[in-house]
Amino acid sequence: MTGVGRLVVIEGLDGAGKRTLADGLTTALGAKGASVASLAFPRYGKSVHADLVREALHRGHGDLADSVYGMAMLYALDRSGAADEIRALRSAHDVVLLDRYVASNAAYAAARLRQDAAGEVVKWVWELEVDRFGLPRPDAHLLLRVAPAVAAERAERRAETETGRERDAFETDDGLQRRCAAVYDELAASGWLAPWHVLDGVAGVDLEALATTLLGQ
Ligand SMILES: Nc1ncnc2c1ncn2[C@@H]1O[C@H](COP(=O)(O)OP(=O)(O)O)[C@@H](O)[C@H]1O
Numbered sequence: 527m528t529g530v531g532r533l534v535v536i537e538g539l540d541g542a543g544k545r546t547l548a549d550g551l552t553t554a555l556g557a558k559g560a561s562v563a564s565l566a567f568p569r570y571g572k573s574v575h576a577d578l579v580r581e582a583l584h585r586g587h588g589d590l591a592d593s594v595y596g597m598a599m600l601y602a603l604d605r606s607g608a609a610d611e612i613r614a615l616r617s618a619h620d621v622v623l624l625d626r627y628v629a630s631n632a633a634y635a636a637a638r639l640r641q642d643a644a645g646e647v648v649k650w651v652w653e654l655e656v657d658r659f660g661l662p663r664p665d666a667h668l669l670l671r672v673a674p675a676v677a678a679e680r681a682e683r684r685a686e687t688e689t690g691r692e693r694d695a696f697e698t699d700d701g702l703q704r705r706c707a708a709v710y711d712e713l714a715a716s717g718w719l720a721p722w723h724v725l726d727g728v729a730g731v732d733l734e735a736l737a738t739t740l741l742g743q
């Protein structure tokens with residue numbers, strides 16, 4: 527198989543199981559003869575903007591972490607620096623899996639603002655990242671849906687067992703995670719930026735069937 531170059535984005539709450547799904551899907555797609563590349567955002571350790579995000583989430587940096595538009599800009603700049611890499615991966619692989627992408631910015635920024643300001647920031651994220659930064663539009667989103675309490679429990683367990691995975695200011699904000707889950711549902715229902723497949727992250731995902739769907743799409 528060559529030249530398909532599907533851009534498939536995995537979205538969901540912190541601790542939903544996105545990285546685990548990316549690993550499983552890589553194996554399932556590989557078993558079907560597809561070559562798969564993956565990239566996770568923020569690109570901690572690989573981009574100055576991502577490292578500034580991590581520092582802000584863990585250490586504050588004055589009021590930077592409180593600035594919804596400021597933080598969204600840093601995430602967007604991190605992705606903008608990866609645009610060429612995404613295009614190169616796409617031309618060399620059948621599927622490029624992205625663990626978080628533009629929709630993460632829309633979901634988290636909207637969840638952090640009052641409801642009457644949420645629509646505006648979602649629109650701004652699209653205009654900034656797609657129209658101005660020229661980031662490629664994905665072919666599909668996979669929304670890994672789990673109840674916020676389940677995601678929090680998984681993130682907590684992961685933080686206890688893995689070094690360097692301490693929970694950050696967003697992850698430990700239960701209200702934010704609940705609002706974020708609601709925004710994700712709205713983005714999926716409206717087909718924001720690309721079609722969305724909603725997956726039940728508790729019942730478990732049929733990886734073989736999902737791989738077939740993604741390659742056939
Ligand atoms: N389907 C699942 N059932 C139970 N635990 C899971 C499942 N998927 C992932 N986990 C566990 O939950 C934690 C968070 O998963 P991870 O893939 O790192 O989430 P994310 O990338 O969405 O933050 C990890 O410890 C992982 O082993």
Ligand SMILES: Cc1cn([C@H]2C[C@H](O)[C@@H](COP(=O)(O)OP(=O)(O)O)O2)c(=O)[nH]c1=O
Nearest residue numbers: 540567568601626627630631634635696697
């Ligand atoms: C990629 C991205 C993440 N985020 C948020 C979601 C998470 O709460 C936080 C960190 O991302 P996360 O995926 O949790 O990184 P890691 O699991 O490696 O710590 O940033 C945005 O608000 N906008 C974005 O564009």
